[in-house]
Amino acid sequence: MRYQGSKKKFLNSKVTGIDTWGKAWSYSLKVCENNATTEGVGEQTNFQRASxxxxxxxxxxxxxxxxxxxxxxxxxxxxxxxxxxxxxxxxxxxxxxxxxxxxxxxxxxxxxxxxxxxxxxxxxxxxxxxxxxxxxxxxxxxxxxxxxxxxxxxxxxx
The missing domain is CATH 3.40.50.150 (Vaccinia Virus protein VP39)
Known part of the structure; x- marks a missing residue:
């Protein structure tokens, strides 16, 4: 995920990430959520499965x-x-x-x-x-x- 730099700069922003993630949906979603949390933007970031x-x-x-x-x-x-x-x-x-x-x-x-x-x-x-x-x-x-x-x-x- 590459949105954290912008998210940290714009503290009131919300970020939505989308991907199809194939059959590994739950694993990939967890990785994205963990990355967002590690970067300190987990609460303002959400992910959706979509094309x-x-x-x-x-x-x-x-x-x-x-x-x-x-x-x-x-x-x-x-x-x-x-x-x-x-x-x-x-x-x-x-x-x-x-x-x-x-x-x-x-x-x-x-x-x-x-x-x-x-x-x-x-x-x-x-x-x-x-x-x-x-x-x-x-x-x-x-x-x-x-x-x-x-x-x-x-x-x-x-």
Whole structure:
């Protein structure tokens, strides 16, 4: 779980984490809950079993959404762009989002500029993209397609 830094900074915030956790649901849930407690944010953090393709939340329910290497793994959505759209659906207008995934994989998302245009066409106010390779010193051998060379961050405000 990577929400603790924000949670510690924003003491009155509440964090909801979701995952499908497969057959290891109870074990994985316990690990997440223990991690949150260890970080001192257990009381403000809850976890739910759900698919990122069909979030059990109202439109605009959250001030922000964060996802790290989730969308390409969602098996119950053939078009991964729909998973991005679903994550944005639950962010309130003016809310922030940051998603890291294999956004440079044309096989998964198509051309990056087309993906960004599609997100803007959904009515998202602010859309930015940064290749993770521009932020982190990734060895050249790992920057190849199918490896770390396809990772990017889409972020902004709704």
């Amino acid at each position: 990122a393709a069909d979030l059990p939340f109202d439109d605009g329910e959250f001030d922000a959404a964060v996802s790290n290497f989730v969308f390409h793994e969602v098996r119950d959505a053939k078009d991964k762009r729909e998973v991005v759209q679903e994550a944005l659906r639950v962010v309130k207008n003016g809310g922030a989002y940051s998603f890291q995934d294999l956004f440079l994989s044309e096989k998964i998302y198509g051309e990056i500029e087309d993906l960004l245009k599609t997100i803007r066409d959904w009515g998202i106010e602010e859309v930015h993209f940064t290749s993770t390779a521009d932020l982190v010193d990734i060895p050249r051998i790992l920057r190849i397609p199918g490896m770390l060379g396809e990772i990017g961050i889409i972020y902004g405000k709704k």
